[in-house]
Amino acid sequence: MLKSKQLMITSVVAGCLGLSMATTAFAEEITLNMAVPDWPPTRIMKKLFDENYKAKSGNTVKLEVDFIPWPDYYTRLNASLTSGEQKYNMAVSDSQWLGAFIEGGYYRKLNDLVDPELKAILDDMHQAPLQAYGTYPYKSDNLYGFPQMPDILITYARTDVLCHADEQAAFKAKYGTKLPCTPEELDGMDWDMFGNIGEFFQRKKGEKLAGAAAADDFYGIAYQAGKGYDFSSMQINGFLWQHGAEIWDETNIPKAQAEGVVNSDTAVKGFDHYLSLLKYMPPVVKTGSMDIFKTDELFREGKIALNIEWIGFAESAINPETSKVAGKIAFASMPGLKMADGSINRTSNIGGQPFVIMTWTDDKKIKEAVDFVKWWLSPEIQHQFASAGGQSAIKSVYNDPKYTTYRPWNRTWASGLDWQQDVWHIPQFFEMLVQQQEQFDLAITGKQDAKATLDNIAKFQQRLLSDEGLIE
Amino acid sequence: MTSNSPSSGDKLLTLRWDNWLLALLAGIIAVPIATLLLPGFLAVVVAGIFIALVVITAIVNAWSRHIGGLLVAPAIAVLVVMNIFPLLWSLGLSFYSYRADRQTLRFLGTRNYERLITDPVVWDRLTTTAYLVVLTVAVQMVIGFLLALLFSKQFPLRRYLLILVLTPMMLSYVAVGAFFRYYYDPTFGLVSQIANLFTTEPFVLISSTAGAFAAIVIADAWMWAPFVMLLVLAGLVSVPKHLYEAASVDRVPGWRRFWWITFPYVKGLLLLALLFRTIEAFKLFDVVFILTDGGQSTETIALYVYRQAIQFNKTSYSSSLSYILLFTVIVLTNLYLYLANRRSKEA
Numbered sequence: 001m002l003k004s005k006q007l008m009i010t011s012v013v014a015g016c017l018g019l020s021m022a023t024t025a026f027a028e029e030i031t032l033n034m035a036v037p038d039w040p041p042t043r044i045m046k047k048l049f050d051e052n053y054k055a056k057s058g059n060t061v062k063l064e065v066d067f068i069p070w071p072d073y074y075t076r077l078n079a080s081l082t083s084g085e086q087k088y089n090m091a092v093s094d095s096q097w098l099g100a101f102i103e104g105g106y107y108r109k110l111n112d113l114v115d116p117e118l119k120a121i122l123d124d125m126h127q128a129p130l131q132a133y134g135t136y137p138y139k140s141d142n143l144y145g146f147p148q149m150p151d152i153l154i155t156y157a158r159t160d161v162l163c164h165a166d167e168q169a170a171f172k173a174k175y176g177t178k179l180p181c182t183p184e185e186l187d188g189m190d191w192d193m194f195g196n197i198g199e200f201f202q203r204k205k206g207e208k209l210a211g212a213a214a215a216d217d218f219y220g221i222a223y224q225a226g227k228g229y230d231f232s233s234m235q236i237n238g239f240l241w242q243h244g245a246e247i248w249d250e251t252n253i254p255k256a257q258a259e260g261v262v263n264s265d266t267a268v269k270g271f272d273h274y275l276s277l278l279k280y281m282p283p284v285v286k287t288g289s290m291d292i293f294k295t296d297e298l299f300r301e302g303k304i305a306l307n308i309e310w311i312g313f314a315e316s317a318i319n320p321e322t323s324k325v326a327g328k329i330a331f332a333s334m335p336g337l338k339m340a341d342g343s344i345n346r347t348s349n350i351g352g353q354p355f356v357i358m359t360w361t362d363d364k365k366i367k368e369a370v371d372f373v374k375w376w377l378s379p380e381i382q383h384q385f386a387s388a389g390g391q392s393a394i395k396s397v398y399n400d401p402k403y404t405t406y407r408p409w410n411r412t413w414a415s416g417l418d419w420q421q422d423v424w425h426i427p428q429f430f431e432m433l434v435q436q437q438e439q440f441d442l443a444i445t446g447k448q449d450a451k452a453t454l455d456n457i458a459k460f461q462q463r464l465l466s467d468e469g470l471i472e
Numbered sequence: 473m474t475s476n477s478p479s480s481g482d483k484l485l486t487l488r489w490d491n492w493l494l495a496l497l498a499g500i501i502a503v504p505i506a507t508l509l510l511p512g513f514l515a516v517v518v519a520g521i522f523i524a525l526v527v528i529t530a531i532v533n534a535w536s537r538h539i540g541g542l543l544v545a546p547a548i549a550v551l552v553v554m555n556i557f558p559l560l561w562s563l564g565l566s567f568y569s570y571r572a573d574r575q576t577l578r579f580l581g582t583r584n585y586e587r588l589i590t591d592p593v594v595w596d597r598l599t600t601t602a603y604l605v606v607l608t609v610a611v612q613m614v615i616g617f618l619l620a621l622l623f624s625k626q627f628p629l630r631r632y633l634l635i636l637v638l639t640p641m642m643l644s645y646v647a648v649g650a651f652f653r654y655y656y657d658p659t660f661g662l663v664s665q666i667a668n669l670f671t672t673e674p675f676v677l678i679s680s681t682a683g684a685f686a687a688i689v690i691a692d693a694w695m696w697a698p699f700v701m702l703l704v705l706a707g708l709v710s711v712p713k714h715l716y717e718a719a720s721v722d723r724v725p726g727w728r729r730f731w732w733i734t735f736p737y738v739k740g741l742l743l744l745a746l747l748f749r750t751i752e753a754f755k756l757f758d759v760v761f762i763l764t765d766g767g768q769s770t771e772t773i774a775l776y777v778y779r780q781a782i783q784f785n786k787t788s789y790s791s792s793l794s795y796i797l798l799f800t801v802i803v804l805t806n807l808y809l810y811l812a813n814r815r816s817k818e819a
Contacts, residue, residue, distance in 0.1 A: 074783070075782055075783060078573070078782070078783070078785070079782065081573070082572040082573045082785060083572075100573060101573075103573070103574070104573035104574060105575070106573075204672050205668070216659075217659065217674060227764075227765050227766070227767040228765050282658070282659055283658040283659070283674040283676045283679075284657060284658045284659055284676070286658075286676050286678075286679035287656075287658070287676060287677075287678040287679055287684075287764075287767070287768075288678075288764070288765075288767035288768065289653075289678070289764075289765070289767070298659065301659075301660075303659055427573075430783055430784060431784050434779060434783065434784075438766070438767075441767050445679065445767065445768060447681075447769075
């Protein structure tokens with residue numbers, strides 16, 4: 001009896017030992033190296049990962065994240081990929097870069113990794129971000145990315161200024177209509193109203209603003225008009241599309257033309273509309289450096305009443321540590337163009353970024369990367385991300401009544417997504433973008449009119465795309 | 473240990489630390505065998521061992537005879553690896569159609585150079601650069617010279633002021649660019665705030681091409697005038713005092729004293745400052761990149777090369793452009809040196 005008991009204990013101990021040894025043998029430490037832009041949505045992701053992530057495989061998965069400032073991000077990632085250092089397994093990539101980095105052989109095609117679980121997630125996703133972030137050629141069936149942070153342009157508004165009784169009365173007297181002040185009223189704002197607000201709030205230092213003397217010059221409106229990266233195209237595209245104009249259509253290669261399309265009369269009209277509002281904006285607009293960071297800074301410093309900005313910046317606008325106007329902000333849909341039937345066309349350029357996986361990532365890491373993406377896109381984590389200030393492209397998540405309660409801007413999300421389109425994804429996008437930004441800058445700083453600007457862009461694109469065989 | 477290299481078959485096969493020919497021969501036989509038989513990593517290790525062996529035996533062999541050459545060899549090796557090789561490599565690339573983000577290579581001959589020379593955009597960027605070179609260097613030379621004249625005199629707090637004046641030169645370009653960007657900012661900037669005391673309008677310096685040029689020239693001069701000052705100051709203190717004393721005895725007027733005594737002493741250093749600053753100004757990038765990003769027609773040729781090479785991945789095209797720039801700088805340098813030599817011969 002004793003002997004058999006001893007034997008049993010010994011075998012149990014041996015079994016436990018063996019099991020623990022087996023687990024140690026199988027559980028590996030795997031590190032995923034990821035390049036990401038440095039801003040709240042990726043910071044929140046890293047925090048959620050460190051606090052919550054347990055790999056399904058039982059491995060210890062670490063996420064090494066390189067936070068790279070936005071203005072340098074493309075150049076840095078491009079340099080890393082083209083140098084062949086193979087430093088990153090994954091990246092949070094801007095959607096326009098897909099073509100350049102897929103053709104270069106860096107981003108891995110993901111169709112073979114879509115199992116039923118992932119397919120269910122993708123089926124539940126809004127088409128606009130999925131196509132913009134994941135497909136190359138744009139809107140094809142080839143999948144290259146999964147949404148990390150979907151983003152759209154919205155209106156940031158100073159309620160303390162807009163809702164002040166004196167301003168309300170003066171605006172009504174001047175324009176015969178109510179100055180929009182609540183989020184719902186701001187939702188109904190078109191570009192004409194936006195322009196009126198710009199004209200109305202142009203206060204010099206010391207002049208009366210919302211019942212007190214303005215501490216500094218104050219302006220009504222701002223949107224991106226910078227020369228760098230895509231810091232004017234993202235806003236101008238919206239104006240072009242709303243007016244019914246088109247950019248070069250990459251879904252219709254090689255038939256689609258640039259000349260006659262990019263510089264059509266409607267496009268000139270749309271671009272002129274964009275330019276006409278700049279005169280009401282802070283004077284830095286004349287320097288070509290009023291990019292998304294500048295307008296964000298001006299807004300947080302309390303120098304403007306309305307700003308059109310990506311949602312990605314909203315978290316820092318409502319944080320008293322980083323914003324002088326925290327607690328005095330309302331968020332609403334981006335204004336649009338009032339159509340003949342009274343509806344507002346809000347077509348806009350989608351922002352946001354997908355996760356991509358690099359071609360040199362080995363199978364073990366790919367498996368962990370896909371598990372990580374599944375975890376990220378799971379309803380629980382998407383809700384946590386949204387409640388910390390992020391956004392979700394998954395319908396069942398953002399249609400949940402809870403979703404709009406997380407952050408004040410979430411009410412604009414579901415309706416805003418339907419209006420989104422994207423700019424080109426072809427490998428030549430950066431050359432096209434830089435030339436376009438240079439030309440837009442000439443118009444923004446008053447050196448060239450809208451027609452000449454769009455003519456130059458159309459001519460350049462026609463030549464470049466014909467040389468590359470993308471236009472016949 | 474003998475220092476003679478093996479000259480006969482016997483010596484070739486002798487195992488000695490200076491027998492580099494044997495080491496080379498062994499390497500030539502062993503490395504291909506290792507490459508065929510061993511896994512990749514081990515083959516690299518074997519190749520490395522043999523290369524090290526050849527280098528060591530060659531050094532031992534040449535130790536007593538070529539000691540001078542051996543002492544400069546490490547510096548030459550670094551220069552070759554870090555400078556000469558990339559330079560020649562990029563020269564080679566400039567005749568191909570290579571892009572950093574593609575793996576294809578096509579021989580183009582001189583097509584890249586032909587395209588560059590006939591490209592109006594390149595000429596426009598070169599013109600911009602030329603304007604900026606003339607303006608920044610002229611302003612730096614004048615201010616630097618005046619500062620040097622000031623600091624060659626003794627006055628209270630001179631040493632501390634000198635340190636302050638020299639500080640900008642020690643800052644990084646990026647810091648200077650960022651600093652001036654805020655300095656010129658129409659809403660938050662100091663320049664605009666001061667202008668606001670006199671006018672009600674905000675002052676927007678970078679709202680025109682002339683303003684943007686001024687902004688760049690001021691920032692660059694602020695950073696580099698102290699460098700000119702430092703060189704000129706070295707010339708000024710080397711002027712023998714007795715010459716001035718003799719001149720004052722002869723009652724020579726101030727400006728003639730400057731022209732006939734001071735200027736000849738600082739001329740050489742002034743020319744050197746001009747040379748350094750012109751070459752540097754020709755490569756002007758950082759301050760422009762941060763202040764205007766090439767906006768307001770301020771894109772310099774260096775910024776253009778950066779866009780072509782780093783942003784558009786047009787490696788070959790940008791290599792050819794870089795070679796044209798290198799050629800221009802060499803011509804300019806030689807022109808300066810020629811003039812400097814002629815002047816010194818005349819003197």
